[in-house]
Amino acid sequence: xxxxxxxxxxxxxxxxxxxxxxxxxxxxxxxxxxxxxxxxxxxxxxxxxxxxxxxxxxxxxxxxxxxxxxxxxxxxxxxxxxxxxxxxxxxxxxxxxxxxxxxxxxxxxxxxxxxxxxxxxxxxxxxxxxxxxxxxxxxxxxxxxxxxxxxxxxxxxxxxxxxxxxxxxxxxxxxxxxxxxxxxxxxxxxxxxxxxxxxxxxxxxxxxxxxxxxxxxxxxxxxxxxxxxxxxxxxxxxxxxxxxxxxxxxxxxxxxxxxxxxxxxxxxxxxxxxxxxxxxxxxxxxxxxxxxxxxxxxxxxxxxxxxxxxxxxxxxxxxxxxxxxxxxxxxxxxxxxxxxxxxxxxxxxxxxxxxxxxxxxxxxxxxxxxxxxxxxxxxxxxxxxxxxxxxxxxxxxxxxxxxxxxxxxxxxxxxxxxxxxxxxxxxxxxxxxxxxxxxxxxxxxxxxxxxxxxxxxxxxxxxxxxxxxxxxxxxxxxxxxxxxxxxxxxxxxxxxxxxxxxxxxxxxxxxxxxxxxxxxxxxxxxxxxxxxxxxxxxxxxxxxxxxxxxxxxxxxxxxxxxxxxxxxxxxxxxxxxxxxxxx
Numbered sequence: 001x002x003x004x005x006x007x008x009x010x011x012x013x014x015x016x017x018x019x020x021x022x023x024x025x026x027x028x029x030x031x032x033x034x035x036x037x038x039x040x041x042x043x044x045x046x047x048x049x050x051x052x053x054x055x056x057x058x059x060x061x062x063x064x065x066x067x068x069x070x071x072x073x074x075x076x077x078x079x080x081x082x083x084x085x086x087x088x089x090x091x092x093x094x095x096x097x098x099x100x101x102x103x104x105x106x107x108x109x110x111x112x113x114x115x116x117x118x119x120x121x122x123x124x125x126x127x128x129x130x131x132x133x134x135x136x137x138x139x140x141x142x143x144x145x146x147x148x149x150x151x152x153x154x155x156x157x158x159x160x161x162x163x164x165x166x167x168x169x170x171x172x173x174x175x176x177x178x179x180x181x182x183x184x185x186x187x188x189x190x191x192x193x194x195x196x197x198x199x200x201x202x203x204x205x206x207x208x209x210x211x212x213x214x215x216x217x218x219x220x221x222x223x224x225x226x227x228x229x230x231x232x233x234x235x236x237x238x239x240x241x242x243x244x245x246x247x248x249x250x251x252x253x254x255x256x257x258x259x260x261x262x263x264x265x266x267x268x269x270x271x272x273x274x275x276x277x278x279x280x281x282x283x284x285x286x287x288x289x290x291x292x293x294x295x296x297x298x299x300x301x302x303x304x305x306x307x308x309x310x311x312x313x314x315x316x317x318x319x320x321x322x323x324x325x326x327x328x329x330x331x332x333x334x335x336x337x338x339x340x341x342x343x344x345x346x347x348x349x350x351x352x353x354x355x356x357x358x359x360x361x362x363x364x365x366x367x368x369x370x371x372x373x374x375x376x377x378x379x380x381x382x383x384x385x386x387x388x389x390x391x392x393x394x395x396x397x398x399x400x401x402x403x404x405x406x407x408x409x410x411x412x413x414x415x416x417x418x419x420x421x422x423x424x425x426x427x428x429x430x431x432x433x434x435x436x437x438x439x440x441x442x443x444x445x446x447x448x449x450x451x452x453x454x455x456x457x458x459x460x461x462x463x464x465x466x467x468x469x470x471x472x473x474x475x476x477x478x479x480x481x482x483x484x485x486x487x488x489x490x491x492x493x494x495x496x497x498x499x500x501x502x503x504x505x506x507x508x509x510x511x512x513x514x515x516x517x518x519x520x521x522x523x524x525x526x527x528x529x530x531x532x533x534x535x536x537x538x539x540x541x542x543x544x545x546x547x548x549x550x551x552x553x554x555x556x557x558x559x560x561x562x563x564x565x566x567x568x569x570x571x572x573x574x575x576x577x578x579x580x581x582x583x
Contacts, residue, residue, distance in 0.1 A: 030338075031394035034380060037335075037342035038373070038395060041318065042420045061409055062194045062361070065103060069093040072242075073202040074189050078249060080174035080211065083167045086152035089190050095143045102133045102147070105186035105193040109164075110153040112190070117147055129186065149190040156187040164188055168315035170274045170330060175250035177314030177327060181243040182362055182412060191242050196360050196454045198239035205247055206231045212252040214272040214312040216245060216323050236323065238304055239452045241358045246322035248314045253278055257285075259292050259309070262301055270310035270325075273333070277313065280333045284340045285311065291345045294382050295352065295375065300444045303356035303451070309348070319343050321350030321372070341383070342376055349375030357447055360456040362412040366404045366480075367460060369416075370423015377424060389574035392428050396421050400577065403518075404480045405457055418483075425577040426479050432575035433475060433531065434468055442467040473519075474529045479577075481518035486511055486528040486576075488550075491583035494565045505559040507534060507568065509550055512581070527553050530576055535569035536561055 073090035091104070106112060108128045115122045117133060125132040133147070156164030164187035166177040178188060186193050205213045209228050217236030224230050236245070255278070257269040269288055273281040292309070296302055302309065304324045313330040320327045326347040332340060353371030377396070381388045402418030404426055412419070431439040446455070446463045457480060465472045489512055495504040509532070516525045529551040537543045540563060548557045570580055 030384065030386070031391065033336065033338040034342060034376075034391065035395035035397075037339040038376060038421070040339065041343055041346055042373075042416050062196075063103070064194060064196070065192065066096040066099055067093050067102060067192070067197075068096055069192055069197050069199050071200045071202070072191065072245075073204070074245070075204045075206075076189065076247065077206045078176055078247075079208065080176050080249065081167060081169065083155040083157050083165060083176075084152075085155050085165075085188060087189070088148055088150045091147040091149070091192065093145060093192075095139050095141055095145070097141045098138050100135055100138050103192070104131045104133070104147070104149060104190050105129060106131050106149070106151065106190035107156070107184070107187045109156055109187060110151045110190065112149060112151050114150040115147065118145055122147070131190070151190055156184060158184075166315045170250065170315070171276050173251050175248070175274075175315050175330075177248040177312075177316070178246045179314075179316065179320055179327070180245070181320060182365075183243075185242045185245065189245075193242050195241040195243060195358055195362070198241050198358065198453065200238070201236045201240055201245055203234040203236070203245065203247060204231060205234075205249065207249050210251055211249045212254075212272065213247060213249045214252065214310075214325060215247050216240060216325060218307050236307075238307065238323070240323045240355070244321070244323040244355060244358075246320070246325070246327055248272070248312045248327060251275065252312070255282055257289050259289050259302065261305055262296055265305060267302070267305050268308050268310075270308050272310065272312040272325075274313055274330060277330070277333045281313075284333065284337065285344070287341055288344050288348060290383065291341075291348050291379055294379060295349060298378060298440055298443065299349075299352045300447045303351060303447075309351065311344075311347075319347050321347045321354055323351070323355045326350075341379070345376050345379035346372045349379075352447060356452060357450045358454050360454040360459070362409045363406045364455070364457050365406050365412045366419040366423035366426070367455060367457065369419045370404060370426060373420045373424035374427040377428070387573065388428065388431075392425065393574040396424055400425070401484050403483050422479075422577065429479060429530070429576060430464060430475070433472075434464065438467045477519045478517045478528050482515070484513065484515050485578055486530075487513045487579040487581070488532075488570065489581040489583070490568075490570045492568050497564075501562060503561045503563070503565055505536065505561060505565055505568065507548070507557040507559060508555070509548075509557070509570075510554045511550075523553070527551065533571050533573060533575065534559070535572050536565050537567045537569065539564040539566055 069091060071092040076085060076087040078085060112126060112131055115124050122133055157167045158164055163179050164184045166179055168175055185191055203215045206229050207213055209230055213232035215234035217234050220235050221233040222230060252272040253275050255271050259267045259269055271281055271285050292302055307324050309324055311326045311328045314327045316329040317331060318329050332343055349372040350368060354368035359365055359367045377388050377391050380386055380391060398417055398421060400417055400422040402415035404418055404423045406412040406419055408414050434442060442464050446460055449463060461472055461476050489510045492505055492507045497503055511527060531547050532550050533545050533547050535543055535545045546559060570582055
């Protein structure tokens, strides 16, 4: 973990200090800073655990079971600085159909000491990453059950995305945090690890005196024990996916702000920081409230208004959008303002896109990360302000050669540029295709339809189609399921004035990419379909923008004008992810 953090710090040496204030620097530095901030957010955290030397068995992919889990109660004992853990997990649920067994995910670093089923001792089979409960008689549909799993072990401390627990020190004081996304919740608490089975949760953590525990939802109780320990009880009443449940503990100090909702309701913004970072955090974190004020009218009200939103420092180089309490890497507070703002806006947006509406499978992870990335753009568009197309072109470029839909569910972050940056471009282009009003209406509708549940890429497509008024299969085929981007070669000829004083512009657009579009055959196999904005510049210094519908490999368009045309611009506001060759 230290070498990754060092890499980030080295990068920030070249970035930090480059901006003292926005007004003191040329405009180009704004785009450069946002670009570097986003690249850090996108690249640093998402290293595959196996590639980074993750030592426990890689968990198997999600295998849905015909059961519905309604609630978890996690009782956890932590004794920093050791990574030793012990506790019990109570699982409440019911069967959806007749079953003969239940699988519970629990990685091999955990010793399963006892299991009960509806209050009675239950035998189980142990594999490397699960325990299997077999029943002598089948359980009928709608059968309610309560499973209690008692366990202990040594936490996985991989220090990367999906690393389990993070164990470190700050100012020589121990700190422990958790980082479960995507598959390592079962490395520190046994659960049925399926993001599509969201539940409520109670998180009860016992720590030595002097430690503060931060977690999801609301703090219900802080109880001092006779053995000089303290038990913190947090409760998340909104449905939550397993990977978003988190615990962090150290000698935190806290400070608060408040957010006023669209209906006038107030909600606390709570920040847990290391004592030595308090001053920096008090200066930089208040932008959270402004970001929330900008997002709520665009997406709908903050989804967890009856609880809280906040951030907690933890010993990592990135950030993670744990529900109602983002975990923010402890080196980030010392970064430049733009970097902090980028992280804050991205992780806050996940409270809508990822937490309120959670992807149905890990293949759909772009519905979390692409949405949060484009939310960075929406934030800066309004906060600075800046045109979104210019921001996309100058700060969110790159090769972007992969598919937005993650084809490898075993490692959904194998191409972060595709799911983050290209995913953001998908939304940017949808905004152009649908138009401003219909695009933001579709976002709100998508949230309402799948609130506190799960959605797939197909679900999102259907919502967009409802607002577009026609099929968008062509759009999703070429931008979500196809790698790379189109290459346009554009040329034009302006004819002399006619007798009526009109000028004719013949615009030729040729698509030169060589890759096929997913789901298409024949002549359409290598053709992108998009509206393209064409700007005509006139001799008197004026201009106007018209739109052509490009749906052929080679296509000519005839445009007429009433005054001489001096030049033509193609998609100058950058609504299309493309390569452009203009003659």
